[in-house]
Amino acid sequence: MALNLEDEIQYLKGVGPAAAKKLNRIGISNIRDLIYYFPRTYEDRREVNTLRDVKEGEKATFRFKIVQHTRFLYKGKLHPKITVADESGKAYLYCFNRDFITNALKVGVVFHLTGAYSNKRGSKSFSQFEYDLDTSAPELKILPVYRLTAGISQKFLRKLTDYAFSHFRENFKEDIPGFIRDGYKLGKKGALVREIHFPGDMDALRRAKEAFSYSEFFKYQLVVALARNSSKKIKKNRSACPRQLKEDFLNRLNFSLTKAQQRVLEEIESDLNESRPMNRMIQGDVGSGKTVVALLSGLFAIERGGQIAIMAPTEILARQHLKTTSRYFQGMPINISYISGSIKGVRRKEIVLGLLKKEIDVVIGTHALFSEDIVFRDLSLVIIDEQHKFGVLQRGKLRAKGEHPDCIVMSATPIPRTLSMIIYGDLDVSVIDEMPAGRAAVETYITKQAEIEKVYDKVAEEVREGRQAYFIYPIIEESKNADLKNAIDSYNRLKDDIFKDMNVGLLHGRLSDDKKDQIMDMFRERKYDILVATTVVEVGVDVPNATVMVIEQAERFGLSNIHQLRGRIGRGSDKSYCYLVPDRSTSRDAFNRLRILQDTSDGFKIAEYDLRRRGAGDVLGKRQSGIPYFFIEDFEVNTKLIYRAQKDARRFVKGEIGPEEERGRFLKAFIKSDSYKSAMYYFGG
Ligand code: ADP
Ligand code: MG
Numbered sequence: 001m002a003l004n005l006e007d008e009i010q011y012l013k014g015v016g017p018a019a020a021k022k023l024n025r026i027g028i029s030n031i032r033d034l035i036y037y038f039p040r041t042y043e044d045r046r047e048v049n050t051l052r053d054v055k056e057g058e059k060a061t062f063r064f065k066i067v068q069h070t071r072f073l074y075k076g077k078l079h080p081k082i083t084v085a086d087e088s089g090k091a092y093l094y095c096f097n098r099d100f101i102t103n104a105l106k107v108g109v110v111f112h113l114t115g116a117y118s119n120k121r122g123s124k125s126f127s128q129f130e131y132d133l134d135t136s137a138p139e140l141k142i143l144p145v146y147r148l149t150a151g152i153s154q155k156f157l158r159k160l161t162d163y164a165f166s167h168f169r170e171n172f173k174e175d176i177p178g179f180i181r182d183g184y185k186l187g188k189k190g191a192l193v194r195e196i197h198f199p200g201d202m203d204a205l206r207r208a209k210e211a212f213s214y215s216e217f218f219k220y221q222l223v224v225a226l227a228r229n230s231s232k233k234i235k236k237n238r239s240a241c242p243r244q245l246k247e248d249f250l251n252r253l254n255f256s257l258t259k260a261q262q263r264v265l266e267e268i269e270s271d272l273n274e275s276r277p278m279n280r281m282i283q284g285d286v287g288s289g290k291t292v293v294a295l296l297s298g299l300f301a302i303e304r305g306g307q308i309a310i311m312a313p314t315e316i317l318a319r320q321h322l323k324t325t326s327r328y329f330q331g332m333p334i335n336i337s338y339i340s341g342s343i344k345g346v347r348r349k350e351i352v353l354g355l356l357k358k359e360i361d362v363v364i365g366t367h368a369l370f371s372e373d374i375v376f377r378d379l380s381l382v383i384i385d386e387q388h389k390f391g392v393l394q395r396g397k398l399r400a401k402g403e404h405p406d407c408i409v410m411s412a413t414p415i416p417r418t419l420s421m422i423i424y425g426d427l428d429v430s431v432i433d434e435m436p437a438g439r440a441a442v443e444t445y446i447t448k449q450a451e452i453e454k455v456y457d458k459v460a461e462e463v464r465e466g467r468q469a470y471f472i473y474p475i476i477e478e479s480k481n482a483d484l485k486n487a488i489d490s491y492n493r494l495k496d497d498i499f500k501d502m503n504v505g506l507l508h509g510r511l512s513d514d515k516k517d518q519i520m521d522m523f524r525e526r527k528y529d530i531l532v533a534t535t536v537v538e539v540g541v542d543v544p545n546a547t548v549m550v551i552e553q554a555e556r557f558g559l560s561n562i563h564q565l566r567g568r569i570g571r572g573s574d575k576s577y578c579y580l581v582p583d584r585s586t587s588r589d590a591f592n593r594l595r596i597l598q599d600t601s602d603g604f605k606i607a608e609y610d611l612r613r614r615g616a617g618d619v620l621g622k623r624q625s626g627i628p629y630f631f632i633e634d635f636e637v638n639t640k641l642i643y644r645a646q647k648d649a650r651r652f653v654k655g656e657i658g659p660e661e662e663r664g665r666f667l668k669a670f671i672k673s674d675s676y677k678s679a680m681y682y683f684g685g
Pocket of ligand 2: 287290291
């Protein structure tokens with residue numbers, strides 16, 4: 001059977017509808033997904049070891065003979081216990097809930113087992129292991145280890161992948177220019193990808209990963225280089241930035257901008273005096289004052305007669321932007337409007353008309369801004385908050401509502417420079433690396449569950465002094481995943497029991513927008529002393545009087561998430577306290593990982609640490625712009641590859657490398673490809 005990459009996974013031999021469903025859960029819906037579902041790690045089975053030579057807890061492959069079957073009792077049930085032996089000694093296999101294993105592992109049989117044993121009172125035992133009855137030499141190789149889901153085993157995935165490869169190895173389209181492939185001796189794409197799944201040896205694996213990474217980077221950097229080229233050609237005819245509104249604004253502001261804010265504003269102003277559209281990201285830690293700078297930039301646009309759109313990823317944040325913006329622009333000749341999915345009927349028509357007639361200067365909203373009925377008379381600046389939460393295409397959609405509008409994206413998610421270069425390509429980056437004066441530091445503590453009383457005491461103390469606190473939980477309500485604490489139950493417990501005499505509010509993502517808004521207002525107005533919440537308060541929420549944050553089951557959150565959350569406190573001049581309370585069952589590793597939050601308040605450091613640990617996909621959203629998931633494994637090597645790919649791509653576009661005819665042919669095909677189309681849309685070339 002010949003296979004195509006687009007064929008649905010369920011047509012693959014050995015995959016029924018049930019298995020297909022499970023595979024869908026891990027993102028595999030067609031053959032292509034399977035082929036690019038790279039191993040998480042590898043298991044080296046090239047060597048057979050003896051019990052004597054392997055230490056307790058070390059994973060290895062053994063060759064055992066089965067000596068005896070017995071049973072053992074666990075939780076009122078009998079499970080198979082199998083005695084095995086090699087020339088150096090014996091061990092027991094405790095086979096929890098694997099009743100049928102004795103059919104496969106019959107007494108007298110010799111087989112291969114891979115696992116780590118534990119050693120208790122001189123007796124060695126395995127409770128988790130894989131086995132292989134085929135002990136012939138070819139089985140001794142490096143095996144891929146994939147991320148799994150319930151009902152899908154390593155063996156099954158390995159078999160599927162192997163089968164898929166054997167049926168169309170030759171059909172891989174080469175997607176980078178031949179002369180580059182040959183020049184770097186990268187090898188054929190199909191062979192590379194296969195090598196990453198089933199490496200011959202570790203050196204070949206490393207080479208294959210590098211070659212694959214380079215190719216992915218090259219394609220992406222090529223898109224960026226082409227976009228740079230074409231956006232250079234766009235000429236906006238504009239006069240120098242008028243400054244009256246800016247002056248007015250600054251005069252009314254009750255603080256002065258930090259040096260960093262001033263610098264970034266100057267960078268933006270100078271962009272806006274150029275004839276090509278601005279594409280700039282403002283990066284700065286939570287509370288560093290990005291919003292003011294973005295709004296000031298908006299004033300240039302408005303004074304030039306244009307409209308601005310501000311987009312936020314959540315309702316709460318969008319509404320907060322509405323509040324802040326209205327407050328900042330109060331008394332100025334600027335009309336502000338708000339749009340959300342729930343605004344319908346007459347009200348919506350008014351907004352639509354207002355935008356068309358340019359009676360509205362500023363519109364703030366969520367994804368609703370993408371709706372087809374939202375049309376601008378003259379959209380000249382797009383401001384996007386927390387932009388990594390929006391998909392590439394979505395951003396492009398908003399920008400397409402104007403004639404090459406300028407674009408500012410704000411991000412409080414500090415992204416290591418190398419990575420931002422890959423992801424944002426030709427976005428210019430401005431960094432606000434200074435906090436407004438008078439901010440008190442946030443002290444962070446990791447507190448054991450057993451000592452939570454101390455935390456309650458601290459919360460009570462702060463509340464008595466007129467301040468407020470957040471309690472954060474990983475999920476909203478009780479779920480099948482029973483070991484997760486949920487906000488609703490905790491809210492009831494805190495309200496009725498622990499903080500009986502205080503006002504406790506509850507905020508989570510499933511409440512209606514109005515309700516959320518109402519609760520945030522009440523918290524802001526101090527009608528609540530304590531707010532119990534999920535991560536809906538993660539971005540942007542600004543209540544300077546809140547000085548304590550308690551994050552329960554902190555080990556469940558990403559480090560960057562926690563850093564964001566903790567940015568909700570320490571926004572006033574009072575000292576603030578963040579308590580991370582890991583679950584009792586938290587592993588030592590997970591516990592230690594939280595330490596970095598205690599040690600630093602530098603968002604960039606935390607992000608980089610997070611990134612190295614979890615991989616780019618988890619930090620930035622899945623399948624971002626062709627970053628192979630193993631990118632992060634070898635950060636330094638990959639950084640070099642990126643720079644090289646960027647240089648090559650630029651020279652390629654300028655016509656400095658490769659035979660002209662081949663270059664032309666390649667570009668023609670490349671421009672028709674999907675990766676090109678979606679990326680180009682984003683860059684707005
Ligand atoms: P970010 O968007 O970077 O998280 P914001 O722009 O929301 O930060 O600013 C956080 C708070 O600090 C706001 O209440 C804002 O009014 C205030 N702020 C911004 N810049 C300054 C400054 N230079 N001096 C004092 N306060 C400032
Ligand atoms: Mg903000």
